[in-house]
Amino acid sequence: MSPMTSLSASQRLQAFANPARFMALSARLLAPLWVVSLGLLCVGLYYALVASPPDYQQGETVRIMYVHVPSAWLAMFGYSLMAAASAVALIFRHPLADLCAKSAAPIGAAFTFLALVTGALWGKPMWGAWWVWDARLTSVLILFFLYLGYMALWAAIEEPARAARAAAVLALVGAINVPIIRYSVVWWNTLHQPASVFRMDGPTIAPEMLLPLALMALGFTFFFVTLLLVRMRAEILRHRVRTLRLARAAASAED
């Protein structure tokens, strides 16, 4: 890699780092994003709740899957996004990356919570219990704890710049640990209940079920991105308000 290309790459990155440019771009993107994500969700929900057949074993409860699976996917997507944004923030000091990680956390936590709740609702009729200490459930629960810890750290440190760096370190350590935790939980589960009957893989999924699932997954992802942009814009505005308040306080102190 020559120094010239790396310079231009960082310059290109700098162009997007400009919050004013981000505000202008995101303002234009928001309306279409809302339309696409709500449209996909409406069509997806119609197929999921009305047009798709009930499962031959699980009956109507299979419809929970159309919300559960996209939520679980976004729970993991959210954490990956948070960790990636934190890495960018720590390495390139990209100001928007910190905001992106901070804004992604509550959305990811909400989807993780949704995945846990829909999983419990599905588990009650299927397994006869609201909660089972299954490897998958347990590791998603721990992922939820990681999200909460990350948000708690942001809330606990008063100064935004300091909070951003500390939270980024935590997100990266968490990202390294997630596979280890996941592996250890699987190991723990197989050690305790060798004859686990709880498997999602029965027959391969039918095409008339795959369509609503794909629509819902796509809709959820667009919805996630839309919410992320809204939150990031709110964070930038919050930062501006804070700067204005500090400036006013400094001015009144001089008087």
Add this chain to the structure above:
Amino acid sequence: MTRAFFALIGRDLRLAARIGGGGGMAVFFFLVVVAVVPLGIGPDLNLLARIAPGMLWVALLLSSLLTLDRLFQADYEDGSLDLLAMGRLPLELVAAAKATGHFLTTGLPLVVAAPLPGLMLNLEVSAFPALMLAMLAGAPALSFLGIIGAGLTVGIRRGGLLASLLVLPFYIPVLIFGVAAARAALFGFPDGVAGQSLTLLCAVALASLVLGPVAAAAALRANLR
């Protein structure tokens, strides 16, 4: 550099010995936690024997957590952490020295004391060596992962509770492999499970030996700016 590293460990050991009773307090807490369990779930000796390895590990985890928040906080308050950060010893090694000190004053005494509450919980004597070996391998991991939480929350009011929340998910692999090693010895699981979980526990401990100081130093730099 080596001298500074060992001087820092020695300082922490002396501080622990002269103020706050050193490892004694942690051992006392460990015993109290174990004593509360039979009061909570009933004095059935068979049940107690079955859950003893898990209880001892949870007690070790809790005692380790409770001593975390003072790790950097005391040095932060009296300013010595700033001096350490400006000194020639890299912050990573400062963090490693702190974690070593924490292990020597908290983890090691608990491992040595573990047979006593083990007997009180009706744990088979034959399971003691495996349990203590697993604890000896796992306790450094608890200290070295713990400094991450301590570093992240330095300078925060009520940071102790937050540090526990942040660190607890990272402790889960240590807990799982540690309990598995002890239980495998206790219940005679198929050959190899005890050895496997002990090996995995050592792997987690070695990884945390590297990850802990690096992450804790990054966290301290963020907090000391």
